[in-house]
Amino acid sequence: MKILQIIHKPQNRGAETFTCQLSSHLIAEGHRVKIVSIYDGNATLPGNFKIESLGGKLDAKFFDFAAWKKLNKIVLQYKPDMVQVNAGDSLKYTVFSKFVFRWNRPIVVRNASEVGQYIKSNIQKNINRFFYKNIRHVASVSEASKKDIKQLFPFLEDKISVIPIGLEPIHNIPKIDLGETRNIVHIGGFTFEKNHTGLIRIFENVFEKNGNVKLHLVGDGPLRSEIENLVRSKGLEKNVVFHGFVNNPLSYAASSELLVLPSIIEGLPGVILEAMYCKTPVIAYNVGGVSEVLNESSGYLITKGNEIDFANTINEILKCRPISKIEHAYQLVLNSYMNKEITRKFIKVYKTVVSQ
Structure with a gap:
């Protein structure tokens, strides 16, 4: 499979780090992966991926036509079997690009938190309903995250899997001197x-x-x-x-x-x-x-x-x-909770999504 991963920006945060670790394991399993960021960033993430930025504007709340167009171009050229969005503004930009330019690739959302905790008004809820109406599947990081988003958007009930975050094996973790306290x-x-x-x-x-x-x-x-x-x-x-x-x-x-x-x-x-x-x-x-x-x-x-x-x-x-x-x-x-096994769970979801 060819997977297009969308991240908020290159930064040393859990969502971006895990996306790169997952992508490395997907490649090891024989799949092809491309990572695109919404915004510019200079952090060094695992895997030495060449991350292409859409050059998104941080002050553009709901209209960033140039970035949507660039994502459309990437989708048309790369021809992924599916697109996975990973936290931050990745869902918003991806759905707007798909809606405006009508590209036809299924979207998988990685839900790493509790969406309901961030939605404080009916306007926010309606906007997010539009986003989630335009995706194919949600991979929630926990049963609690699954329950939260299902209560918020009941129409997602049959489109949610629980796939936790994972870790990379590290042997002989070096300790540091924190003092005598x-x-x-x-x-x-x-x-x-x-x-x-x-x-x-x-x-x-x-x-x-x-x-x-x-x-x-x-x-x-x-x-x-x-x-x-x-x-x-x-x-x-x-x-x-x-x-x-x-x-x-x-x-x-x-x-x-x-x-x-x-x-x-x-x-x-x-x-x-x-x-x-x-x-x-x-x-x-x-x-x-x-x-x-x-x-x-x-x-x-x-x-x-x-x-x-x-x-x-x-x-x-x-x-x-x-x-x-x-x-x-x-x-x-x-x-x-090791990434090698977590990756296989993602692949199982990908195969189901692509075959629908």
Whole structure:
């Protein structure tokens, strides 16, 4: 098969990284893949793909004729069997291009979050209904994501599969020196979904009971300066470390005593699987598809918004390393969440879509 993958832009984010990893495995299975981005970007993504940009305009909300036309040209020249869209504005641009220029290729949407959490008005819902009316299939990252989009758009009920995110095998993950303190890590972009404000409150509670502890924040994003100001206002500068974007996030997970994820919106966070793979215990809020990998056997699931319970659980882990949970979580990832097997699930969906 020939697959055209559409991404938001070359950036070091989960959706784009996984798209490139999936594409590499598809090529290894004998398929052909081309990756196109809506917007320009300069990040280096896995697989050394030559990513062609549509040159989309960031300020063009609903009309970017030049980019739609360029995508139409790519579709006509490449002649893919199907087009897969992967988060950001990829669905919007792809559907508009198909609708305006009438190219005839099935669209598969990779749904990596909970769409309903972002739709706040009937206008937004109607616009998104138009987009999803023009696709062939949805690959949701979790049962929670599937349930969310099915409730929002019941007409998709027979067009949804659940295919989780996967990981690449890495042997001998190098550790880094984070100092003599007890180290907690959070890996993720500084966006409202990740709830860094709540995380700082949680850490403040932990710090009051355990002064020999540091919180390492790995990632970057639009809210970083706001969180830096919050940390300064609480006098926690020496105990909250901002690392920014790093090329080796697994090393930070492997070098910490636990990973925390108090997100308020999630699909199925790859960072949880990465920490499990590194044999690092995980504490997270019970949102989205988190409970599909994190349970009493594999980690610690906290009711959304219960910051006291979250902080107390951190202190429990710092006192006693949960060996049995760590091993169970590691085996879960090895058996169910590696990219080679995930790719085969995508291929099965592709074959069904193309044959319809």
